[in-house]
Amino acid sequence: xxxxxxxxxxxxxxxxxxxxxxxxxxxxxxxxxxxxxxxxxxxxxxxxxxxxxxxxxxxxxxxxxxxxxxxxxxxxxxxxxxxxxxxxxxxxxxxxxxxxxxxxxxxxxxxxxxxxxxxxxxxxxxxxxxxxxxxxxxxxxxxxxxxxxxxxxxxxxxxxxxxxxxxxxxxxxxxxxxxxxxxxxxxxxxxxxxxxxxxxxxxxxxxxxxxxxxxxxxxxxx
Ligand SMILES: C[S@@+](CC[C@H](N)C(=O)[O-])C[C@H]1O[C@@H](n2cnc3c(N)ncnc32)[C@H](O)[C@@H]1O
Ligand SMILES: Nc1nc2[nH]cc(C(=O)O)c2c(=O)[nH]1
Ligand code: SF4
Ligand SMILES: [Mg+2]
Numbered sequence: 001x002x003x004x005x006x007x008x009x010x011x012x013x014x015x016x017x018x019x020x021x022x023x024x025x026x027x028x029x030x031x032x033x034x035x036x037x038x039x040x041x042x043x044x045x046x047x048x049x050x051x052x053x054x055x056x057x058x059x060x061x062x063x064x065x066x067x068x069x070x071x072x073x074x075x076x077x078x079x080x081x082x083x084x085x086x087x088x089x090x091x092x093x094x095x096x097x098x099x100x101x102x103x104x105x106x107x108x109x110x111x112x113x114x115x116x117x118x119x120x121x122x123x124x125x126x127x128x129x130x131x132x133x134x135x136x137x138x139x140x141x142x143x144x145x146x147x148x149x150x151x152x153x154x155x156x157x158x159x160x161x162x163x164x165x166x167x168x169x170x171x172x173x174x175x176x177x178x179x180x181x182x183x184x185x186x187x188x189x190x191x192x193x194x195x196x197x198x199x200x201x202x203x204x205x206x207x208x209x210x211x212x213x214x215x216x217x218x219x220x221x222x
Contacts, residue, residue, distance in 0.1 A: 001103040002069040004029040006043050006094060007062025010084045016134055016159050017184050018116060022086040025222070029067035031095035033122050033138050037161075037190050043094035043116055058082060071077030072107030089113045097123040097151070105131050121151035132156045136188070139170045149177065157184040159212050165194045170202055186210035192217055 006029040013023040031038075032045045038044075042065040050066045057068045058078045070078075083173045089108050091101060102117045105115050105128040115131045120138040124147055127133070135155040137148060152158060152174065168187070175185070187204055189196035192214065204211045216222065 001100075002071050003099055003101070003104060004046050004067040005070045005075070006040075006065070006067050007060065008058045008075065008078060009062075009222050010059070010082070010086055011117075011216065011222045012219075013090060014219075014221075015118075015215050016212050017157050017187060017210070018132075019088075019212070019215055021086040021088050023090045023116075024084050024086045025090045025092060025114075026075060027062055028091070028093040028096045028099065029065065030098050031093055031120075032098070033095060033120050035065065035085050035120075035138060035161075037163075040094065054078070072104050072111075075104075076107070076111050086101060087113055089115045090118060091115060092118040095120055095123065097125050097127075100126040102126050102128060119151060121148045121155075123147060123151075123153045125151050134159050136161055137171070137174055139167075139174065144177065148174070152178045155183055157186065159184075159186045159188050161188050161190050162200055162203075163190045163193060165199065168199070184210060186212040188212040188214065 006027045008026050010024050013019055013021045029043050031044050033123050042063055045065055052066045052068050054068045054070055054074055060081055096117055109128050111131055115126055116136050117131055121135045122138055125133055133155050134157040135151045153163045186209055187200040188202045200211055
């Protein structure tokens with residue numbers, strides 16, 4: 001199956017439980033959710049006029065909304081051609097779960113990679129059972145509560161973006177019906193804001209949750 005890919009690059013995972021792990025990022029094009037503070041607004045629209053060749057999205061800056069069709073084998077070939085050594089693939093976007101990524105994730109796993117998905121919980125998560133799923137819930141956004149509940153139940157990690165106490169209250173409401181015993185719960189300050197970071201730290205200590213900061217932004221790497 002083909003998927004629209006905005007960019008592929010090798011870096012260090014900057015967020016969540018795998019912070020510090022060398023990773024190959026595959027960023028899919030397309031997201032209908034529309035978070036005001038989104039880091040990757042260039043991925044929202046899949047426009048026919050922005051379609052490019054497969055090579056044009058490999059290890060190039062994807063900060064414009066161009067995309068190319070790739071499947072698992074063309075991606076794995078590209079990783080090998082570029083000499084990537086990371087064994088951890090992060091499938092992000094855009095919103096990767098707009099697409100059924102069972103094919104893609106199964107082939108990556110069959111090729112020996114560990115796979116993580118970054119998703120907003122606004123679409124049902126359809127992927128291989130061994131994928132580590134990070135849900136960064138987008139409350140009151142597209143998808144509705146039933147879909148979000150499926151995504152949160154599947155999640156290995158719940159990484160909530162926060163700026164104010166209201167966002168923490170929303171997370172409390174979401175977690176009321178979810179068994180989080182085997183899940184990592186973390187708070188991620190939005191856009192490195194000082195007040196958000198202080199609130200996240202204070203709340204993580206009080207609740208024994210984890211802090212996720214976007215370390216790649218502090219390091220100024222991709
Ligand atoms: C760009 S999103 C793509 C994957 C998916 N659409 C999602 O929202 O999870 C990847 C991660 O970045 C987070 N994120 C996006 N913009 C951010 C910002 N300005 N500050 C902090 N986190 C942000 C999202 O919440 C998510 O955890
Ligand atoms: N280094 C690095 N870590 C990340 N973790 C999640 C990212 C994302 O955009 O989904 C991201 C990203 O863009 N870069
Ligand atoms: S769901 Fe993810 S990609 Fe989509 S707008 Fe929100 S943060 Fe950006
Ligand atoms: Mg980035």
